[in-house]
Amino acid sequence: GAGVSQSPRYKVAKRGQDVALRCDPISGHVSLFWYQQALGQGPEFLTYFQNEAQLDKSGLPSDRFFAERPEGSVSTLKIQRTQQEDSAVYLCASSSGGRGETQYFGPGTRLLVL
Amino acid sequence: AQSVAQPEDQVNVAEGNPLTVKCTYSVSGNPYLFWYVQYPNRGLQFLLKYITGDNLVKGSYGFEAEFNKSQTSFHLKKPSALVSDSALYFCASGVSGGYNKLIFGAGTRLAVHP
Numbered sequence: 001g002a003g004v005s006q007s008p009r010y011k012v013a014k015r016g017q018d019v020a021l022r023c024d025p026i027s028g029h030v031s032l033f034w035y036q037q038a039l040g041q042g043p044e045f046l047t048y049f050q051n052e053a054q055l056d057k058s059g060l061p062s063d064r065f066f067a068e069r070p071e072g073s074v075s076t077l078k079i080q081r082t083q084q085e086d087s088a089v090y091l092c093a094s095s096s097g098g099r100g101e102t103q104y105f106g107p108g109t110r111l112l113v114l
Numbered sequence: 115a116q117s118v119a120q121p122e123d124q125v126n127v128a129e130g131n132p133l134t135v136k137c138t139y140s141v142s143g144n145p146y147l148f149w150y151v152q153y154p155n156r157g158l159q160f161l162l163k164y165i166t167g168d169n170l171v172k173g174s175y176g177f178e179a180e181f182n183k184s185q186t187s188f189h190l191k192k193p194s195a196l197v198s199d200s201a202l203y204f205c206a207s208g209v210s211g212g213y214n215k216l217i218f219g220a221g222t223r224l225a226v227h228p
Contacts, residue, residue, distance in 0.1 A: 004157070031214060042118075042204050042218030043158070056215065091157060099214060100146040100165040105157035 002026070004106035006092050012112045013082045021077045021109045025094030032075050033103060034067055037089040046090075049075060050097065082113045116141045118207050120219035127195045128227050135190040135222045137205030146208040147188040148216065149179055151201045158204065164188060175199070195226045 005024045013019050025032050030051050035043035036059075046065070048056040051072035060067070064083075069075040079086055089110050093103040119138045127133045139145055146165045150158040162173025169181045179190045188205060202223050206216040 006157075033215060035216075040220075042206075042220050043216075044218070045215040048215055059215075093158075095214065097214075100163070100208060101214065102148070102160050102163060103214070103216065104160065105150070107155075107157045110155075 004092055004094055004104055006090075006106040006109050008109060009107060010110050010112075012114065014114055015084060016081050017113075018078065018080045019082055019111065021079075021090050021111070023075045023077070023092030023094075023106060025073065025075070025092070026104055027073075028096070029094035029104075030072070030097040031095045031101070031103075032069055033093045033095075034075070034077050035091040035093065036061075037091055037108070039088070043091055046077070079111075082111075084113050087111055087113045116207070116209055116217055118205050118217050118219040120203075120205055120222045122222050123220075124223045124225060126225045126227065129197050130194050133192050133195045133199070133224065133226070135203050135205075135224060137188045137190065137219060138186050139188060139205075139207045140186065141207050141209065141217075147179075147181065148206045148208075149173065149177070149188075149190050150204045150206065152204065152221075153201050161190070161203075195224075197226045197228055200224055200226045 032049040034046040037043040045059040049069040064080045066078045089108040091108045093105045095101040095103045148163045149161040164181045205219040
């Protein structure tokens with residue numbers, strides 16, 4: 001079956017622009033995660049959805065970051081008024097839920113803010 | 115604070131030799147631990163995980179890892195390295211009470227030389 005897909009794969013934004021990053025999880029997966037991976041570092045947790053409910057957004061770096069998953073499937077991560085420090089790879093992962101279940105990652109969106 | 119450490123930025127090994135990529139963790143409660151591999155411009159691919167049970171876990175592509183509770187380690191191993199194993203490897207731990215969100219190490223670059 002299809003894995004996790006993300007779009008766009010690459011995004012260049014001018015500082016101050018708004019961007020929207022899309023994630024299509026594996027069909028039927030109830031859990032969806034967003035991570036941010038800065039250059040040369042490991043991924044860092046941003047936010048978590050169980051179905052359409054955003055249960056943890058403790059990793060979002062500022063109120064410029066907003067995520068939604070309105071129908072419990074596709075998710076969008078939105079960054080308003082982008083800053084240079086937002087440049088990173090944004091990874092989406094999904095799992096079937098439950099403690100210890102494997103998270104399957106998409107290819108990521110590489111965001112460059114100029 | 116809960117954390118995962120990968121003490122080596124890079125590991126070099128000759129093709130055909132055994133390889134070890136080190137990981138130590140500091141988490142509350144019973145840990146569940148993962149290894150992922152990342153190839154250039156691609157997302158994270160799941161290799162193996164430890165949840166409970168046998169301390170030696172076998173995973174994809176001939177990799178295995180040993181959970182050692184007394185040393186709080188989860189080192190990744192392979193008996194005979196291939197050039198195609200060259201990639202970036204991440205160790206991760208689930209966070210207790212954290213909705214399955216993962217904490218990642220900084221990554222170790224494995225270089226297998228012919």
